[in-house]
Amino acid sequence: MNDPLPPDDADVRRAVAPVICYPTDTLPQPDMATYDRLRQDVTPIAEAIAAPREAAAITVPAGHILRIHSVDGPQVGDLNLFNAADLSERFYSGKTRALHGTHITTGDQMWSCFPYLRPMATVTHDSLSWYGIDAFGGSVHDVIGTRCDPYTGHLLAGTQYHHCCHSNLTRALAEHAGISLEKAETHVHDVLNVFMCTGFTRDTGQYFMKTSPVRPGDYLELIAEIDLLAVLSACPGGDCSAEHSSDVAACYPLRMEVLRPTALTTWNSPPVNGYDRSHGT
Numbered sequence: 001m002n003d004p005l006p007p008d009d010a011d012v013r014r015a016v017a018p019v020i021c022y023p024t025d026t027l028p029q030p031d032m033a034t035y036d037r038l039r040q041d042v043t044p045i046a047e048a049i050a051a052p053r054e055a056a057a058i059t060v061p062a063g064h065i066l067r068i069h070s071v072d073g074p075q076v077g078d079l080n081l082f083n084a085a086d087l088s089e090r091f092y093s094g095k096t097r098a099l100h101g102t103h104i105t106t107g108d109q110m111w112s113c114f115p116y117l118r119p120m121a122t123v124t125h126d127s128l129s130w131y132g133i134d135a136f137g138g139s140v141h142d143v144i145g146t147r148c149d150p151y152t153g154h155l156l157a158g159t160q161y162h163h164c165c166h167s168n169l170t171r172a173l174a175e176h177a178g179i180s181l182e183k184a185e186t187h188v189h190d191v192l193n194v195f196m197c198t199g200f201t202r203d204t205g206q207y208f209m210k211t212s213p214v215r216p217g218d219y220l221e222l223i224a225e226i227d228l229l230a231v232l233s234a235c236p237g238g239d240c241s242a243e244h245s246s247d248v249a250a251c252y253p254l255r256m257e258v259l260r261p262t263a264l265t266t267w268n269s270p271p272v273n274g275y276d277r278s279h280g281t
Contacts, residue, residue: 021098022098022099024099024100027099030107030109030119030122032106032107032122032124035122035124035223036124037263038063038065038223038261038263038264039065039124039125039221039223039259039261041261041262041263042065042259042260042261042262043259043260043262044257044258044259045064045258045259045260046058046059046257046258047255047256047257047258048232048255048256049253049254049255049256050077050168050172050232050233050234050253050254050255050256051234051253052075052234052236052238052251052252052253053163053168053234053236053247053251054163054168054171054172054233054234055078055165055168055169055171055172055231055232055233055234056172056231056232056256057172057173057175057176057177057229057230057231057232058229058230058256058258059084059227059228059229059230059258060084060222060224060227060228060229060230060258061224061227061228061258061260062224062225062226062227062228062267062269063223063224063261063264063267064223064224064258064259064260064261064264065124065221065222065223065224065258065259065260065261066121066221066222066223066224066228066230066256066257066258066259067219067220067221067222067256067257067259068194068219068220068221068222068232068254068255068256068257069217069218069219069254069255069256069257070195070214070215070216070217070218070219070252070254071216071252071253071254071255072216072252072253073216073238073239073250073252074195074211074212074214074215074216074238074239074252075195075212075214075234075235075238075239075251075252075253075254076193076194076195076196076212076214076235076237076238076239076240077193077194077195077196077232077233077234077235077254078147078148078165078168078169078191078192078193078194078232078233078235079091079191079192079193079194079230079231079232079233080169080173080188080189080191080230080231080232081110081112081120081121081192081228081229081230081231082173082187082228082229082231083112083116083120083226083227083228083229084226084227084228084229085227087177087187087229088187089112089113089116089120089226090112090113090187090189091110091111091112091113091120091189091190091191091192092111092112092113092114092117092189093143093144093189093190093191093192094143094190095111095113095117096108096109096110096111096143096192097143097144099111100143102139102142102143102144102198102199102200103139103140103141103142103143103144103198104123104141104143104192105123105126105128105129105140105141106123106124106125106126106129107122107123108122108123109121109122109123109225110122110123110192110222113189114273115272115273115275115277116272116273117272117273117275118225118226118270118271118272118273119225119270120224120225120226120228121222121223121224121225121228122222122223122225123220123221123222124221124222124223125219125220125221126140126141126220126221127217127218127219127220128140128141128195128213128214128218128220131197131213133199134197134199136199136208136210137199137200137201137202138197138198138199138208138210139197139198139199140195140196140197140212140213140214141192141193141194141195141196141220142192142193142196142198142199143190143192143193144198144200144207145190145191145193145196145198145207145209146190146191147164147165147166147169147188147190147191147193147233148164148165148166148235148236148237148244148245149164149165149166149167150162150164150166150167151166153245159245161236161245163236163245163247164236164245165191165233165235165236165244166185166188168233168234169188169191169231169233170184170185170188171184172231172233173187173188173229173231176229176231177229188231194220194232194254195212195214195218195220196209196212196235196240197209197210197211197212197213197240198210209237209240209244210240210241211239211240211241212239212240212241214239225269225270226269226270227269230256232254232256234251234252234253234254235251236249236251237249237251238250238251238252
């Protein structure tokens with residue numbers, strides 16, 4: 001089949017200016033001044049280590065801070081967030097992407113799924129914010145990738161690989177929540193790719209990854225807007241410089257740390273979305 005020839009006005013059509021789908025001028029803004037004050041004096045209360053090619057889970061009370069640390073070497077991670085009391089409320093990467101862009105950093109929020117659609121967490125510090133957007137269109141901490149998974153691996157290469165981030169997240173959630181692997185898998189969802197450097201190719205629009213700029217000592221920090229269950233997988237691709245499902249890539253642990261702000265007294269979590277579903281969705 002031959003591709004059609006472009007019409008005479010092809011350049012005119014291409015030149016039409018884009019329109020932002022979801023203008024955020026009216027989006028409620030987080031109180032970053034208060035968050036910055038809270039994060040200045042904190043006490044560690046819990047930690048969990050996501051071992052290489054494995055995942056770990058930890059609870060983060062509302063108003064507390066979750067820091068995800070790079071420790072022994074350059075490593076990316078896949079993060080799931082849940083309402084600690086209700087697994088049906090989970091991170092919605094697609095809506096977060098629509099509201100904040102393909103990658104998130106300090107001041108951006110992580111939104112929950114329908115019908116809740118409220119901030120679950122706010123990014124309060126990003127030691128890689130200096131990276132920006134590189135010449136390839138790549139940036140750090142993306143909400144465009146889905147998570148490496150064994151189903152796609154089998155589809156493309158016929159493999160049976162059990163340490164993809166999807167598998168790791170499933171096992172860690174099942175163990176932490178005391179539920180079966182089958183039930184846990186239904187809750188595992190598209191992720192925040194922590195420390196991962198990604199973008200879209202200019203010619204074909206394909207999702208790409210490149211060597212992460214993360215180094216030991218870097219960290220991403222979130223404040224929990226609601227009581228959270230955080231599940232983090234240390235990706236089997238290491239820094240994702242070549243592939244993201246591998247038993248040969250150099251991989252390192254990631255550390256999750258929960259911090260209680262000294263100045264924290266009370267915390268008001270954001271209400272669930274006010275849309276009235278009784279009129280029909």
